[in-house]
Amino acid sequence: MAFDPEPACRITLGVIVASAAAIGIPYRLRADRAGGPVSRRDDPRWFWMLMGMVVPPVASVCLAFLVQPRWVDFARIHLPPGWRLTGVPWAIAGVALFTWMFRHLGLNITSTATPRARAVLVTTGPYRWMRHPMYTAALILAAAATLLTANAIVAIGGVMMFGLLAARSRVEEQRLVEKFGDAYRAYQRRTGRFLPRVFS
16 A cells, blocks of 8 residues: 555644744734834835735645645646655744744844834844845745645745745845945845855
8 A cells, every 4th residue: 555645744734834823923913013013015016916816826725735635636746755745844944944033033023025113133043144034934835835735836836925025025125225224235245145155
């Protein structure tokens, strides 16, 4: 009888969803209470319009996979069971980076490209090496979800979401330069955008 990776994949995907919510939501609520909410209108309009097109199909497929994987078989990618189970360590790595990032960013967290009025420049934890570890964690978790679900919609949507975040990061960095000036420019020179800088 062939080994069925589906139960382990479904449990791991459920852990990803639950962990992201349990970690991210309390930090965002505390940040909003402490610094006031930041309007999404400050973001480029195209970002939220395109995210609104990409996120719902990915979320729907992931939810359907958790309830009944057969519902999303139409977009299935045929991967060997061993390949699918590599999504488990990727999920652990993504959740770990997500947690580490939130602990260091703290009350500075915002869902927009605009820093909070009382934001400070964080250069500790993962921010010591890369400027956008949240987006890196999102990419790792998208890769994990793709392997676990073996689904083309999750794969394509994950790539598109990271592409949108990467594009918005340029707007975000312009605003961080406006807020922190030379301190942020120096920080840019010694760190990578999404991965640690190998050569300084």
